[in-house]
Amino acid sequence: MPSELHYQIVTDPTSLQASRPGAPSVGAVHVVISNTHLIDIRVRHIDVVIPTGNDSDALTDKVAAIKPRLTQPYATPPGEEDPEFTRHSGNRFRLSRRSKQLMTLPAQEYLVLKLENIPVSEHAGLALLVIHEIAGRGPLGTNPSCTALAVVKQTPQVPQNFRADESLVGVGKNVVLRWDGPDSLKYWIRYPDGGPLEPVNPPVRPTPVPYGPHSHTPTRPLKRGSTYTLVAGTADNSGQVQEGYFLTTTVHARIPEFESGTRTPWVEGTTDRGRVTFTTDGVKVETDDPKHLLGTVKARTVDVHDVKADKVKGQTAASGWIDFPDTGIHVYHGPNPDLGVVTADRTDVNGVNTKWVGDHAAGNGWIEFPKSGTTVHKDGSQQLGTVSAYTAALNSVTAQWVEGPNGTKSRLAFTDTGVKITDPDKHRGTIVAGETNVRSVVTPWVSGPMPGAGWIAFRVEGVDVMRDSEVSFGTIRAATYEVKQGGTGRALHRRLPAYEWPPKSGNQTPSTSGSKLREDPE
Numbered sequence: 001m002p003s004e005l006h007y008q009i010v011t012d013p014t015s016l017q018a019s020r021p022g023a024p025s026v027g028a029v030h031v032v033i034s035n036t037h038l039i040d041i042r043v044r045h046i047d048v049v050i051p052t053g054n055d056s057d058a059l060t061d062k063v064a065a066i067k068p069r070l071t072q073p074y075a076t077p078p079g080e081e082d083p084e085f086t087r088h089s090g091n092r093f094r095l096s097r098r099s100k101q102l103m104t105l106p107a108q109e110y111l112v113l114k115l116e117n118i119p120v121s122e123h124a125g126l127a128l129l130v131i132h133e134i135a136g137r138g139p140l141g142t143n144p145s146c147t148a149l150a151v152v153k154q155t156p157q158v159p160q161n162f163r164a165d166e167s168l169v170g171v172g173k174n175v176v177l178r179w180d181g182p183d184s185l186k187y188w189i190r191y192p193d194g195g196p197l198e199p200v201n202p203p204v205r206p207t208p209v210p211y212g213p214h215s216h217t218p219t220r221p222l223k224r225g226s227t228y229t230l231v232a233g234t235a236d237n238s239g240q241v242q243e244g245y246f247l248t249t250t251v252h253a254r255i256p257e258f259e260s261g262t263r264t265p266w267v268e269g270t271t272d273r274g275r276v277t278f279t280t281d282g283v284k285v286e287t288d289d290p291k292h293l294l295g296t297v298k299a300r301t302v303d304v305h306d307v308k309a310d311k312v313k314g315q316t317a318a319s320g321w322i323d324f325p326d327t328g329i330h331v332y333h334g335p336n337p338d339l340g341v342v343t344a345d346r347t348d349v350n351g352v353n354t355k356w357v358g359d360h361a362a363g364n365g366w367i368e369f370p371k372s373g374t375t376v377h378k379d380g381s382q383q384l385g386t387v388s389a390y391t392a393a394l395n396s397v398t399a400q401w402v403e404g405p406n407g408t409k410s411r412l413a414f415t416d417t418g419v420k421i422t423d424p425d426k427h428r429g430t431i432v433a434g435e436t437n438v439r440s441v442v443t444p445w446v447s448g449p450m451p452g453a454g455w456i457a458f459r460v461e462g463v464d465v466m467r468d469s470e471v472s473f474g475t476i477r478a479a480t481y482e483v484k485q486g487g488t489g490r491a492l493h494r495r496l497p498a499y500e501w502p503p504k505s506g507n508q509t510p511s512t513s514g515s516k517l518r519e520d521p522e
Helices: none
Strands: 006-010 025-034 041-049 067-072 084-089 092-096 103-105 110-120 125-136 143-153 160-164 177-181 186-190 212-216 226-235 241-253 266-268 275-279 282-286 311-313 320-323 330-333 356-358 366-368 375-377 401-403 411-414 419-422 445-447 455-458 463-467 470-473
Touching (some): 092 110, 177 186, 177 226, 186 212
Antiparallel strands (some): 025 110, 041 092, 041 103, 041 125, 067 110, 084 092, 160 177, 186 226, 226 241, 275 282, 311 320, 320 330, 366 375, 401 411, 411 419, 445 455
């Protein structure tokens, strides 16, 4: 019997394209059901049967992937539940009420069924959808009928599915672009900078195909995120390109490279969310804390013109550190603010305030600075040490004794009564001078500077003038002399010039009693 309802297939011409190996095509079919009569039609069910398989007359070989639904419902009469469009069995999809009761399609009403997500089979051709209905104008609506509607699976005529093998490419790797399209077209790649088109060589195939896969590797290396444009068209005999179709895809470099800089308010890490923010006066390094507290800059070498910091510290917890108060700098060591040590080959400063100064090695001499001046110590202890200098210019020197270098010269000792001179063997030493101007001289005898010279001994009774280092009286020479008892008043010889040769050496001096020499006691 003829169908009580009118059926129409609506498809997108580009949606039912035959699939290719490795490039499945997914389409959709709309079935429009109309009641063209002036009376209501009672319907038990309407089934849509899909042809399956891989042949040219089959629509799909994957029926389970199809999703049916009612897209344009009608005004359901009162007392009836809304119908459902579901997969009934196999390749059959049914429109019916859930209760299996008859449904009413009012006069001049319509509804639309949609079969979507259809994996279209490979071969192009005509596929027939068969519609079975049980409907009628009477109350039972049991008249069966069958209607066949055709859909066309076409081979695509334009390129599609333009993509890259990898959308994120690492350093040293090539970009591989792929697409599907007819071999009758020519293809070019356009770069983001709008330069000349780069031609694509046609694929090498055993036999030409009307539609198949294509690929191309751009000759220019990828430096950063780039959008490639696939241009499809024809070229005349002069090489003039007639552009017809355009597809784009974007590929990013894992480590981007820029020729002229990058503008951004801040840069953030991937694993550790530290952040560098660009401010009006430079950059600010922040931690991954939500409050973006100031963070740490780590580098082997930092070359700057000026550094402003609250403190500078070594890399370990026990390292020394420096802070910068208003008065200058403080040097500390360890985790506590204990004063530390400054070690330098040379320090050029206007002034140094410190409790003491020591050598690099422990146990060497050191100098401390009490209120009275400086104190030199030795052996890293409190024992007084030695000051060595080529020249010392002082207003005052206070010392127990003064000695020549290396302990090989005579010594001057400062006693309560004056100065004591001793030789290196601790015997009484000799004063050598061009002239001695003293208020008083206390000595047992006085001798001339050369061997055999005369000498004067100071006895209780007066003085004895001797000669030739012997106990025999010598001669007094003077311009005049005057004594209480006697005296000639005659003129004496003039004063002789001072002797210029060194004095006699040795520790022996003439004796004041007897003709033999004796050793002078200390």
